[in-house]
Every structure is written in C-alpha cells, then in structure tokens.
Amino acid sequence: xxxxxxxxxxxxxxxxxxxxLTAKPYHAIAEQLGLSVDQVIERMRRMQELGxxxxxxxxxxxxxxxxxxxxxxxxxxPDEKIDALGQRxxxxxxxxxxxxxxxxxxxxxYNLFAMVHGRSQEEVxxxxxxxxxxxxxDNLGSDVLYSTxxxxxxxxxxx
Amino acid sequence: xxxxxxxxxxxxxxxxxISERPYQEAAQALGLSEQELLDRLENxxxxxxxxxxxxxxxxxAMGGALTLAAMQVAEDRFEKVTxxxxxxxxxxxxxxxxxxxxxxxxxxxETPEQLQQALAGIERxxxxxxxxxxxxxxxxxxxxLEA
Numbered sequence: 001x002x003x004x005x006x007x008x009x010x011x012x013x014x015x016x017x018x019x020x021l022t023a024k025p026y027h028a029i030a031e032q033l034g035l036s037v038d039q040v041i042e043r044m045r046r047m048q049e050l051g052x053x054x055x056x057x058x059x060x061x062x063x064x065x066x067x068x069x070x071x072x073x074x075x076x077x078p079d080e081k082i083d084a085l086g087q088r089x090x091x092x093x094x095x096x097x098x099x100x101x102x103x104x105x106x107x108x109x110y111n112l113f114a115m116v117h118g119r120s121q122e123e124v125x126x127x128x129x130x131x132x133x134x135x136x137x138d139n140l141g142s143d144v145l146y147s148t149x150x151x152x153x154x155x156x157x158x159x
Numbered sequence: 160x161x162x163x164x165x166x167x168x169x170x171x172x173x174x175x176x177i178s179e180r181p182y183q184e185a186a187q188a189l190g191l192s193e194q195e196l197l198d199r200l201e202n203x204x205x206x207x208x209x210x211x212x213x214x215x216x217x218x219x220a221m222g223g224a225l226t227l228a229a230m231q232v233a234e235d236r237f238e239k240v241t242x243x244x245x246x247x248x249x250x251x252x253x254x255x256x257x258x259x260x261x262x263x264x265x266x267x268x269e270t271p272e273q274l275q276q277a278l279a280g281i282e283r284x285x286x287x288x289x290x291x292x293x294x295x296x297x298x299x300x301x302x303x304l305e306a
Contacts, residue, residue, distance in 0.1 A: 015213050015214050016216055019214065021182075021197050021200055021212070023193060023197070044214070045177050051217055052216060053214045053216060054215045054216070054217050056176075056214045057171045057173060057174055058168055058203075059172075059210050059211040060168055060209055061208060062304065065306050067304055086296065089299075090298035098298040099296065100295040100296040101292040102295060107231075107259070108260065108290060143258065145257055145258045145263070147256055151245060151253035151254060152253035
C-alpha cells in the first residue's frame with residue numbers, strides 16, 4: 001500500500017472492527033501495538049488528512065433506525081453534464097452514495113448512481129421524484145434497483 | 160432507543176476526536192458524562208442499532224482498489240453462483256437486486272491487480288460475464304440518516 005507503512009497498517013488492523021470503548025481508546029491501541037500514544041494519535045490524524053480514514057464515528061444499522069426502504073437509483077444523463085448534476089444530487093440529504101460509473105450498452109445505459117434511503121415506499125418514491133425534477137430534461141432514462149436479499153456483508157478487511 | 164441515544168447517533172455520525180480523552184470531549188459537547196456516553200455506545204452496539212463505532216478506512220486511499228460489479232444470473236443457478244461469488248474473500252458485500260442484472264457485489268482488495276484477478280476468477284468459475292462498474296467520479300459518500 002503506497003501511502004502507508006507497516007505501523008499504519010497495524011493501527012488499521014487494530015481499529016477496523018471498532019474503537020475500544022474505554023476512556024482512553026488510543027492509549028489502549030498504543031499498548032496493544034507497543035507504540036506510544038502520541039505515535040498512534042499522530043498517525044491516525046495523518047491518515048485522516050490523507051483521506052485513508054474517511055471519518056471516525058458511529059455507523060448506524062439502517063434497518064434499526066427504521067430506514068427499511070433503500071433503493072439504488074440509476075440514471076442516464078449526458079456525460080458532459082454529469083459532474084454538475086452529480087454534485088447537486090449528492091447534496092440531497094437522503095442520498096448516501098452518489099457516483100459516476102461506466103455504462104455497459106446495450107444492457108446497462110445508466111451512468112449516474114444515487115443510493116436513497118427512506119422509512120416508507122412513499123418516502124422513497126417522493127425522493128426519486130425530487131431527483132427526477134432536478135435532472136429535468138437531462139434525465140434520458142432511469143431505473144430503481146431494490147435489494148431483495150443480502151447475500152454477503154463482511155465489509156473490507158485487510159489481512 | 161430514547162432521545163439521548165438519538166442525539167448521540169446523529170452527532171457521532173460525522174466525526175469523533177483523535178485525542179487523549181475523546182469520549183470525554185464528545186460527551187461534553189452532548190451534555191453527557193464520559194461514562195454515560197461509553198455505556199450508551201456499548202448498548203447501541205449490543206442491540207445492533209449501531210453496526211460499528213470507529214474509524215472508516217478508504218481502501219482506495221490506502222492504495223487498494225474497490226469496485227462495484229454486477230451479473231445476470233439465471234434463477235435456477237442463483238444459489239450456486241452466490242456460493243461461488245461469496246467464496247472470494249475479495250467480495251465484501253453481495254446483494255440480490257430487482258433487475259435483469261440481479262446480483263451486485265462490491266470487491267475490495269489491497270492492490271488493483273488483485274481486483275482484476277478476482278473479477279477474472281469469478282467469470283471463469285461462474286461462466287458468466289461480470290459487468291465491472293468502478294467509480295469514475297465520487298460526488299458524495301456519507302451517512303446522513305436521522306435517528
């Protein structure tokens with residue numbers, strides 16, 4: 001891994017499942033890895049600056065919070081406008097992920113992906129309507145894919 | 160889950176300090192004691208309201224690779240193909256979805272080469288085309304779910 005050394009990777013391995021729930025969690029990690037607490041804090045701050053750590057915080061279980069209706073909305077928009085449109089869609093507070101991805105014609109004409117989350121089907125339908133309204137005439141076609149089953153969910157794990 | 164739990168979840172989705180006593184700092188901002196925050200986080204994890212509490216690492220920023228891929232799988236082979244795909248340790252998530260492309264999975268690896276090998280391996284072992292859809296541009300990733 002280009003940006004990181006073995007100490008960074010050890011910190012990642014020690015924390016990717018969670019931060020210790022003790023008053024001094026970074027001390028606990030330091031002790032476990034045989035580092036000083038200043039080293040752990042300094043390296044984690046650096047990893048955050050590099051974007052290696054996206055954020056530190058609570059990852060809620062969507063279902064437990066009542067967000068049982070999650071749809072992957074996909075849109076075919078003109079390539080020359082996708083960046084401006086994607087940024088606007090990404091700012092909507094019900095969108096958790098928004099990406100430009102490649103088309104695979106003819107089977108897959110969609111290039112803009114936005115994951116939406118609602119507490120009811122009506123709420124999701126209304127959210128999809130809001131996205132369609134923003135895209136306007138640049139909406140050349142769309143679909144919504146609902147997950148019907150979780151087949152695997154382990155998350156990223158470094159060996 | 161009561162109102163204090165809701166406030167904790169809403170406040171701590173966006174950030175947590177890297178410091179000597181981070182729970183104390185976060186608790187102060189919420190008007191709680193350090194111990195109460197720790198106890199409540201422990202309970203929220205135990206009852207699975209939170210799936211995790213801690214750093215979220217970005218595989219790509221670490222020099223690794225990540226992609227979303229989809230396949231069109233016949234219903235009578237779905238279970239068998241699921242087994243083949245899930246057996247690849249590079250597959251982090253896999254979802255059945257309502258579409259002709261009915262299987263969607265995320266692969267994460269430490270190097271781009273490993274990603275290409277895993278995609279080729281899945282095609283070889285399933286005999287199916289894998290539609291690779293790596294991100295070209297990311298406009299937003301985050302959780303903004305109101306508890």
